Amino acid sequence: MLAAAGVGEGATLCCALSGGVDSVLLLHGLAALRETLGFRLVAAHVHHGLSPNADDWAASCAGQCARLGVSLQTFHVAVDRGDPAGLEAAARRVRHAALRRVACDWLVFGHHQDDQAETLLFRLARGAGVRGAGGMAAVEPGAPGRLRPLLGVRRARIEQAARDAGLVWVNDESNADLRHTRNALRHRVLPALEAVFPAAVPALARAAENFREADELLDALAAEDALRCGGRRLSREALCALPSARLRNLLRWRMRDLGVEPVSRARLIETERQLRETAPGRPLRLPLGELACCVYRDELWLERALPANPVALCWRGETRLGWGDGAVAFEATLGRGLSAAALGKAGEVWLAPRWPGLAMRLQAGRPRRSFKNLCQEAGVPPWLRDRLPVLRVDGEAVWIAGIGVAAGWQCAAGEEGVLPVWQHGGISSGCR
Numbered sequence: 001m002l003a004a005a006g007v008g009e010g011a012t013l014c015c016a017l018s019g020g021v022d023s024v025l026l027l028h029g030l031a032a033l034r035e036t037l038g039f040r041l042v043a044a045h046v047h048h049g050l051s052p053n054a055d056d057w058a059a060s061c062a063g064q065c066a067r068l069g070v071s072l073q074t075f076h077v078a079v080d081r082g083d084p085a086g087l088e089a090a091a092r093r094v095r096h097a098a099l100r101r102v103a104c105d106w107l108v109f110g111h112h113q114d115d116q117a118e119t120l121l122f123r124l125a126r127g128a129g130v131r132g133a134g135g136m137a138a139v140e141p142g143a144p145g146r147l148r149p150l151l152g153v154r155r156a157r158i159e160q161a162a163r164d165a166g167l168v169w170v171n172d173e174s175n176a177d178l179r180h181t182r183n184a185l186r187h188r189v190l191p192a193l194e195a196v197f198p199a200a201v202p203a204l205a206r207a208a209e210n211f212r213e214a215d216e217l218l219d220a221l222a223a224e225d226a227l228r229c230g231g232r233r234l235s236r237e238a239l240c241a242l243p244s245a246r247l248r249n250l251l252r253w254r255m256r257d258l259g260v261e262p263v264s265r266a267r268l269i270e271t272e273r274q275l276r277e278t279a280p281g282r283p284l285r286l287p288l289g290e291l292a293c294c295v296y297r298d299e300l301w302l303e304r305a306l307p308a309n310p311v312a313l314c315w316r317g318e319t320r321l322g323w324g325d326g327a328v329a330f331e332a333t334l335g336r337g338l339s340a341a342a343l344g345k346a347g348e349v350w351l352a353p354r355w356p357g358l359a360m361r362l363q364a365g366r367p368r369r370s371f372k373n374l375c376q377e378a379g380v381p382p383w384l385r386d387r388l389p390v391l392r393v394d395g396e397a398v399w400i401a402g403i404g405v406a407a408g409w410q411c412a413a414g415e416e417g418v419l420p421v422w423q424h425g426g427i428s429s430g431c432r
């Protein structure tokens, strides 16, 4: 399995070592394979400080590693006992954050088939979608990647193998605490299920694999649908021509692509309703958790939710001023941007959001255009207009991000200039 995952000569594997039977057997198995497969083996233990026995577990891990000649890194972490997600989830979060800090190519975990069955039941009971029902993967590429070589093995077989090999391990007394949801599933629900379906655990693990395969197909379908609808910016019309399930699948896929967990089914259904029912041509900005679903002139895209509107700042020649979730940089140029000489003669210079009556002439001899007209011409969607930085010199607009420099302020060829550049992370309006 390790070779099939691409674990090659010279790779560094880190065994995530809790000190329990699964990861102790895993450690010994990996230690036995390291020479044949040519990888380097290290181990990491996370000391949560939650159990009175936590020091003993850390000491046991240190002893095992010393005997096998494996270097062990121990992380002392603080778990917030009042975490709203619960103690188990809080411990898991800090544990994974600590393990991600290990310098290695692969983190190797001792999860087994019974863990997989519990994970599947746990997620289904909480209304998982196809992705969640896929449970844990044996191989998760990444930096570092994750491996679970024991995922196909029953817990009882692992315990038997560890006893046969004369290994020693620690027992986490919290595993017996039925107040923890996962333990209640392990000790109450699964045994009840196995009394009716003796092969429930391997069957649930197979179901997870089936879901995982279905999830891959859904991803492939979403990628095809994205192309069909125009690529990065989707055509709202083409998107709305898709059947509901495919439209929502595509939006979920896009959310994950932006590193955000998809919103609830109810939220997606509501987004879809508004997309379908709003008159074509009307700009839309629909909340989607940490993101917003934006539609402007039939183009649809997802972007980070906007922070509070920026406020006016006095500019005294700084090379950079913070602006909303980004900044405006003032670059020294030759022949581009605003005339440095004209700016030098100015009284008060402000970086400001739009103000009532704001208008600007872009070309000499042409009429002044209202801010709204300028934005429409430049394709700036309405919700971005309050955020566009405007350089205001003695009450007059001389530069608007994404629109340009006012006539009379433009730098002549070869003349020293100042070019303001709006650097803005999540906003993808194409405004500079």
Ligand SMILES: Nc1ncnc2c1ncn2[C@@H]1O[C@H](COP(=O)(O)OP(=O)(O)OP(=O)(O)O)[C@@H](O)[C@H]1O
Binding pocket: 015, 016, 017, 018, 022, 023, 044, 045, 046, 047, 048, 092, 095, 108, 109, 110, 111, 115
């Ligand atoms: N304190 C720890 N330090 C290092 N590794 C750990 C620790 N606890 C658990 N692990 C690793 O995680 C595997 C699974 O452990 P366990 O079943 O207790 O965690 P889980 O909460 O179900 O899983 P996960 O943390 O992946 O959600 C272990 O076999 C081990 O490899």
